[in-house]
Amino acid sequence: MTVAVESATARLPGERGRRPGPLQRLRRSWEKHWYAYAMIAPVVVVLGVLVGYPLVRGFYLTLTDANSLNSARTIGVNHIDATYTFIGLDNYRDILFGPTAYDRFWSHFVWTVVWTALCVLLHYTIGLGLALLLNRKMRGRTVYRLLLILPWAVPTFVTVFSWRVLLADSGALNQLLGHLHLPQPNWLEDTFWQRFAAVMVNTWCGVPFMMVSLLGGLQSIDTSLYEAAEMDGANAWQRFCHVTLPGLRSVSSTVVLLGVIWTFNQFNIIFLLFGQTSAPDAQILVTWAYRLGFGQQPRDYAQSAAYGVLLLSVLTVFTSVYFRWLKRNDQLAV
Amino acid sequence: MSTTTVSPAASPAASATAAGASRRRVRRRGRSSPLSRTVTHALLILASLAATAPVAWLIYLSLGPDKNDYLHPGGIASKAALTNYAFVLQHTNIVHWLASTLIVALGTALVGVAFAATTGYAVSRMRFPGHRPLMWVLLLTQAFPIAVLIVPMYEIFSELGLIDTYGALILVNCSTVVPYCAWLMKGYFDTVPVEIDEAGRVDGLSPFGTFVRLILPLARPGLAVAAFYSFVTAFGEVAFASTFLLDDDKYTFAVGLQTFVSEHDAQWNYMAATAVLIAVPVTAFFYLVQKHLVTGLTAGGTKG
Secondary structure (H helix, E strand, O other): OOOHHHHHHHOOHHHOOOOOOHHHHHHHHHHHHHHHHHHHHHHHHHHHHHHHHHHHHHHHHHOEOOOOOOOOEEEOOEEEOOOOOEOOOHHHHHHHHOOOHHHHHHHHHHHHHHHHHHHHHHHHHHHHHHHHHHOOOOOOHHHHHHHHOHHHHOOHHHHHHHHHHHHOOOOHHHHHHHHOOOOOOOOOOOHHHHHHHHHHHHHHHHHHHHHHHHHHHHHOOOHHHHHHHHHOOOOHHHHHHHHHHHHHHHHHHHHHHHHHHHHHOOOHHHHHHHOOOOOHHHOOHHHHHHHHHHOOOOOOHHHHHHHHHHHHHHHHHHHHHHHHHHHHHOOOOO | OOEOOOOOOOOHHHHOOOOOOOOOOOOEOOOOOHHHHHHHHHHHHHHHHHHHHHHHHHHHHOOOOOOOHHHOHHHHHHHOOOHHHHHHHHHOOHHHHHHHHHHHHHHHHHHHHHHHHHHHHHHHHOOOOOHHHHHHHHHHHOOOOHHHHHHHHHHHHHHOOOOOOHHHHHHHHHHHHHHHHHHHHHHHHHOOOHHHHHHHHHOOOOHHHHHHHHHHHHOHHHHHHHHHHHHHHHHHOOHHHHHHOOOHHHOOHHHHHHHHEOOOOEOHHHHHHHHHHHHHHHHHHHHHHHHHHHHHHHHOOOOO
16 A cells, blocks of 8 residues: 555656666665665664674674683773683583473473463453443443553552552551461562462453553454344353454454464563562563573573573464464454 | 333343332333342442452552561551651662663663554564565564573673663663554554555655654554553563662663662662652553553554
8 A cells, every 4th residue: 555645656657668777676676675775774773783793792692602701891990801612502402401491490490381371361250351341331331441450550669569468478568368377488588489470460461451552452343243142142241252352353363473482472570579589480481581681690691692582482482373374363452 | 223121131130139029110221120230239339349450459558667667567557657758859770760761761762762653563564575574573572481582682782882771771671662662553554544545655755754754643643652652561570670770870660679678678668658759650640641541552553
């Protein structure tokens, strides 16, 4: 869909005829599109400098044994040059297959996958449930909506701390459970409960976004479809399966993709909930990579960057598979 | 066809009350039975409680003057005071943190919107070789885990002597904010009718002139949403800020709040008061603009 103005200037009658040479074609393409290239230049430059260059540099680091002891650094007035050396793919080999690779990488990898699947599932089902409730005509709908988006409105780094107080030993949640004569788990100390708490807090933070997006999707479904379905004798469950869910397809495919990416990359919640050093088993790959690079002494820059590259590869593979799957089912919103 | 006769058996909501009402009932579409309405309200009240309780708890704790008051919350009600707030305002760096946060967040928003606006317009209106790859790159950079960039960025900025500066943080934030803003604004420009561009071109404006004089003024709400999102992203950024800022004076709120809780000592009362002071203006602002956010969000992706 080209702009009419542009195509009017582009399709000059004299432009037909013999196919011009590559250089001439390049020049003609430049003449025709230089406006566009000038307009995208700022972003291309920014991305090249702020994303492209660090990405290449980071990839090079993964092929070295860089850490905080052999990197370039300045102590006082003395500048010390970098002394790390090229070691090829040893970092990747070590991470994926080296001794204790299971404890260092694969256990976190499995937990990251479980964490992502569980959180997105919870976000989606709870978000959809609340959106369906909010989509009904009733009194107080706006008030409920405003209250329910509160976890989204308050910055995450604030709410995670309030969860930390709630979940602390003999904090409010355990006091409440004690009053109800229920067991009081050590939320922030046992591995299982750490993971449970992380999923719970992330679910709490992520539901409002899903709810609001899905509510928008629900409101865009034509009501006459429901009337027609009702006329045909469809009950509420059938209307949900055959009208609501298909109507939400494009919104769902977008928010699920976003949800997976965000949850997989979720740094703030786990980092702030457990602090810099505790809960090694509840760390997902992102926070674990950060810990390798910045949370220990000496800082292992090379392995941390290698984790980053592996993470990005996993996400890229997932995204392209997801897009291919969507294309086959023709459900893409973006 | 606004009314439909629903037989009690056909609707599960009505079937619950069917025993009491054997006669056929005529209900307006969209009206539900009292029982289903009660259940809906009950569920929503429960969910609202779950959504608000942690925040409310923080506000409550901020009133307790002692750092161990969170262990005995019942006692706070009788001795509630604003001493925590007074302490935080007088004896911590909160004013410096506010300044740092504003510099970083406003800087990010300004740079993000300024750099992304023309690109959003170009990818919305023009088709050029490289269009699709560019869109892909814009999308993909939003999926970048922070672990990919943080190490090389740290190296580069240490070499340039930019660690512990606001500029470094603004640049880092821009790496995620700029592509997102471009994507968001593309969505907004798509809603501005092409006829306006055409009219501008017919009247002799260049593509730049059309963009600056006609489209940009019309797209002001879109720019505002993009700016707000950049602001919020920079405001809530934890990983880079915690790593790149070293000086206590330069912390943003996201880093400063962590200083109250260390392994050795947890000053929950001051933390709570600071958190409330930070959260109130941001949350209020969020509620003011949230209507626009929803439309903006569905146009593209954002980083959480």
